[in-house]
Amino acid sequence: MQPCSNLAFALSALAIAIKLAPAAMAATPPPLAIPAVAVKAGASALQVRWESGAREARFVITNPDSKPLPPAGWAIYFNSMAGIETGALDGGLALEQVGGALYRLRPGAGFPGVAPGQALTVAYRHTDVLNRISKAPTGPYLVFDDASATGLAIGDYQAGMPGAVPGAAPTPQAIYQRNALADDLPAGALPPIFPTPRSLAPHGGQLRVAAMPRVTAPSSLINEAALAHAIFRRHFSANAGGAAAANVANANANAASAASAASGPPLRLELRPIAGPSSPEAYELRVDPVAGIAIAGNTAAGVAMGLQSLRDLLPVEASAAFDLPALAVSDAPRFPHRGLLLDVSRNFQRKETVFRLLDQMARYKLNTLHFHLTDDEGWRIEIAGIPELTAIGARRGHESGPVATRLEPAYGSGSGVDDPHGGGYYTRADYIEILRYAAARHIDVIPEIEMPGHARAAVKAMEARHRRLEKSRPAEARRYLLSDADDRSVYKSPQLYTDHVMNPGLESTFTFIERVVAEVAALHKRAGVPLKTMHVGGDELPDGAWEKSPRAAALMKRRNIDSTAGLWDYFYDRVATILRKRGLGASGWEEMGARKVMAGGKAKLIPNPVFSRRGFQLYVWNNTEGAEDLAYRLANGGYDVVLAPVTNLYFDMAHNASAEEPGVDWNGPVELDRVYDFIPYDYLRNADIDPARKLGKEGLGDDGRRRIRGLEGTLFTETVRDPALIDYLTMPRMLALAERAWAADPAWATEPDGAKAKVLHRAAWSGFVNALGKRVLPRLDLEDGGVRYRIAPPGLMIEGGRVMANHQLPGLALRYTTDGSDPTMASALVSGPISEHGAIAVAAFDRNGRRGWVSRIDHP
Template identity: 35%
Template sequence: MAVLATSCLVTACGDSSDSGPANLSPAARAAALGENLTVRVEVDTNDAAKSGTHCADLGADWASCARGKLILENAGSRSLAAGGWTLYVHSIRRILMVDHPAFAWKHITGDLYALTPRAGAFTLGAGERLEVPFVGEYWYQRYSDLLPRAYVVADGNATPAILKHNDTDDETQYVDRIPPGADDAAAFAATPAQVQRARAEAALPSVQQTAARAVPAVLRSASGQGAAQVGGLDLSMSGLASSHIAALTSRAAALGLNGAAVRVTGQIGGGALPADIARSGGYRLTIAQGGVNIDAFDAAGLFYGVQTLLSLTPAGGGSVPAMTIEDAPRYTHRGMHVDVARNFRQPATLRRLIDQMGAYKLNRLHLHLSDDEGWRIEIPGLPELTEIGAKRCHDLTETRCLLPQLASGPDNRSGGGYLSRADYVALVRYAADRFVEIIPEIDMPGHARAAVVSMEARYRRLSAQGNTSGASAYRLLDPADTSNTTTVQFYDRRSFINPCSAGAQRFASKVIGEIAAMHRQAGAPLSVWHFGGDEAKNILLGSGFQPLDGTDPGKGHVNLALQDKPWGRSPLCAALIRSGKVASVDELPSMFAREVSQIVNANGIGTMAAWQDGIKHASGPQDFATSSVMVTMWDTIFWGAADTVQTLGSQGYKTVLALPDYLYFDFPYAFDQHERGYYWGSHATDSFKTFSLAPDNLPQNAEIMADRDGKPFEVVSTGPAPHIEGIQGQAWAEVMRTDQQFEYMAYPRLLALAERAWHRAAWERPYVQGERYKLGDTDKVDKAALAADWAGFMSVVQNRELPKLTRAGAVVRTKLGG
């Protein structure tokens, strides 16, 4: 959905002969429109079919559409005349119709639309309003569904001008109305777990209990006599590198521990560790009045032991109860995924995130470095990737940049930027010093438009120089491919790397080799490469559409004869299929994944990772060249995640849970139209919901939380207990235009993620084959224990950890609940 363009109702139009911007130069006309024109949006209904709109005939998925109006107003003192200019607007919903005769409109690409008023159609006098009806696919339920920064261009090629009044991230400045949604919050609050939660929050733990609880919680502890006074740290630890010591010292300083230092000694292998903590990251922490000692399994255990001490220490220093803690991580993979492609995150923000990941014992930062909307890492020898793929401007030929997307404006008000080679090397080194491993993702073969467009620019540059072979070396498409496709984000076939082209493998080899070299230079050799592999499809071939002569009233009408699967009309791919190397275009992404795994393996990288749809045509990890294959699983629990994790585990994949209904931090915190976020998997994901996740027993969660619409659902555990590699949070960036918005969405949910990734709670039931769970129907989970555990966690976070996040300079949502 997005800010739509402006237009006028003819009945509201003034005299077209009125003098105004039409008498100015193109640049001056654009500037005048940018200064004085405003666009606001009013959504009339989110169920337009019931009020007579033929959503199916407009081609809406599942025949679902909304109707509203764009309100154009002249906030200046001079008239604004139609003609000679175009308004460009963003919409994260497909615009199915702009219903006004004064405007011609067209979809440009992705979320960008152009509305051009017909010359002489109207003149908008000072203070006058014009309205134009529009129809958008699906619905508009959150203010963040509607995007700012519409801009105007006069005479096609003049300098674009952002509408000044729409240059804001405060949606209330340009959204007049969204229909109120159903009050599902009340239904969720009435669940047994939420009732218990409210009781527990009303009777918070004692001061003593809070003082003795770390975040994340430890495996076990035994209280001692007295307390240690921690005003600072005097670290004397054999087994930790100086860079790790420096990172811990920096963390202590950030918490304001600049007073009297407590002596902390530590060693690897000191003392006999119990078998259940004698593994990587395991440690015994002894806190006494006279000092602190750590016996650790390895260097990571020493580091985490100090971080536990720092977790128990109030910001600014203070008393820490004497105790002995024995602890070790729950999962190998305790991750956070950050999308820097849709909207870039500054290195300082990423470093602050790494600081918090290290503090709360998260150990893998999955960086989504490329997508349709941006390429975010410098690759020596391929300068176009960042010169063009990392910035947005108004260039319809896309020879200088990518077109504006996601309300970036034509001048990178948001969305632009990249990590230089030096930036990335420094970031990898910074993360390694905090026992955080960076997993780079270059998404292939779908979600690759930034790379494809950039390499087309390279092709044109070298071709103009007469270097034909060099020009084709990294070309990523088949120039004879005429496939008509529409991607999930509404791009065409240039969203896909053509896996049948020789340039695709050369490109993958170049990029993987260069990034692997960066990791080696940083002293942290790359061990996991993320291939991506998701959503290589044409959405108009989905189940919500039918042929133009179809009779199903619940599906949109589309001319299916004109629609192709990705690469469906590529001569290169047709030849490959004829050769027998692959059976159909459906199998091309998995074929390409296998080929890329050979490149990954050749670079000494032991694990290739992919989103689950990137390996769906493979029979198991044995199909790939690397020693192991990790799958990032993004099914929701109510759409079958429990079955999917069973299937992936039985095939031998290392499975990481990235459950949208619990672990997508681009979803809203609460049932509030002003809370930012997408909501296709969850309308409300507060810290409690993430905290309540039982990762090892996914069916259990069906007894605690409803589906995205507040409806109970049933899950039965089938097959043996699945093994998972771990879990990770996701921060997709379509609606996080600024770093401040990113941090608000990440904190404090990151702490609940860390709690479940590191610590298995007592209320998590063991997986038992054949058990059935359903909210309001079964009563197997100890909800009082869950609530009490939450209350303890919440008390520590509110009283100790949120002040630390604020002291670190992070933007934090201070309310943990919805």
């Protein structure tokens, strides 16, 4: 085994890189190639090292300066996603929680200081098991009491986990056995279109394509005509289609007519009713050796889906002439909602990053961006007339004093307000541009405004607004206030906040919500992209909220509300009314339509009858212990449901249990096969649940089945400080989501005989991973080489005196070395069993030479 290399992803705008200490690992992470940002002048000269065991951790603080770190008058601040035992420490120091996940280390009485050249070891404990590098402290900075408003970044910071929980990372042998559940298939046996279409009938013959096709389309399909040219542009010169546009968003009005100058086969695009499926995205695709290519759709969205299927038929490698197989495809999606959540609150992402993600979604026929715009750590959309929402709520950074002008640092954003992920928001023009970009790709954008919990950015911004106006315009100051100054409720959120909940006892809370809803709806109208529903949060309201608020108590008395559960119903009845006045549906997390009751001494969520026939659409993430069937119970109870189960579709979860894998793990890893194996209408069938616990669980009734609206992958971004990690965490898992959301249940999912189902599953899984490794991802490499999807570690096994190697995605090139060094593109190809001896290291490479995880095995 070899020491693991550096995990080179940036943890702050000040290039605070996490570097792993040497440890015996089964695999070495790939280079993520995320650029560091230069440390600014004025940063602290301190060197800080952090390392951990299972719960015990320590900082080693070295002072390389010529001046001592004094015995008093300073503090080191940092964020930690793992809870910390605060209080006095040995050596005269103390750890304190500042707020949320922001902590500080301070000297106390008897602390001697740190002399020049001296190193100080600070031991402490975490309340969480430290099994993943994402739990390491991030964003450390130094503050001196006599300059308390200034944070000095600690640029020389390293973190390692030599004492991480042993045995958690999958071994090369375990990976080999898992990979061996799929067969290596020849190219001719692979499904030609992805995701799997409803029906595909091969016809005799082929269509020769030796020049840009002659595209004809009505004016209503101008965007689709431009997409048709873009699909063929890699094979033929850009001007062969006349005025073909560079992309859908830039299609010019002459593209369809000018395309007649091309000399290739005809490509006809049309709108007409498609026999059978009623979906607006239904389409027919025909390739005929004589008549050419024809795509018809129920709507323009259907035509666009047909074009994406046509793209799959083109050769992976660019070619000046090729043959397309003659065939007929009739296709439509299984679910109307095929979505992806992007959280831009925890770590902000530029609009260009959003555009790029929308392009990938459109390519694989996803049609809904769930845009998580607000949360405790950031408000990311400009609202006219309420400047504090972005002036305060969209800025994070260190400050001192009682008057807040920003949110505190979170997720390693550090002390400076100029951190590009801690700070930032979309102007109204930005948001309109995103809406139009998405609409051109037939993707709906559902904005999420979190409430009543997860609302700290809004709560603190409106408190700042109140302070600004309370003397000059007291009535206006109270207009949008979200918090009761006399509230003494005691609660704590999972993110450790105690001051982040909107108060329903204030009429100003609903005035605020109404204003935000009106402004967001107006932006959609200006974009020409009408808003149909708004996601209004509802998750993780902590126990204890509102219980000691005088304003909430007064409301409860006036309305004869006997519990905070009744207060919840009152809150969302008001919110739904606000939405309904603007013609909008109400969407939210599962708690919005659930009620907590006690059953057998345990808390249980049941469908809330108050809203069950109000048309609420619930996004159900919780399928963990006790709530495995919650989504089905809610659907059977009258709610429309989008399935977003944490066990299968949370893409912020790490791929596996290796401590080095990016992502979180609060509900365990989500490997590619866990996404693929999800059965939307019967997910309890193959879930990892004790059979005894399946007893009494509820399945879908006929009405409940009709209420399953679709699937959604979820990317919360607590650990995502760079767009490269968006690629890494979503791809190729997004492809399994696309298959499961578009295509009908595969035969293995409905086969009652377990042995037969296993055989069917192997055949289907083999087709899926071979298609990804040999067609889908290579095409992505060559068409858009910037998508840095995860390349999994190879599996390795010694059999018969030779090293056997395989990969999750057959078709990716494997290369190896025998001296333990990381393979490169110059290393030998794995073409069969490896007979050489030594420290064998194997890695997979994409078509552009990018290396994935390195697996290692000793072969004496």
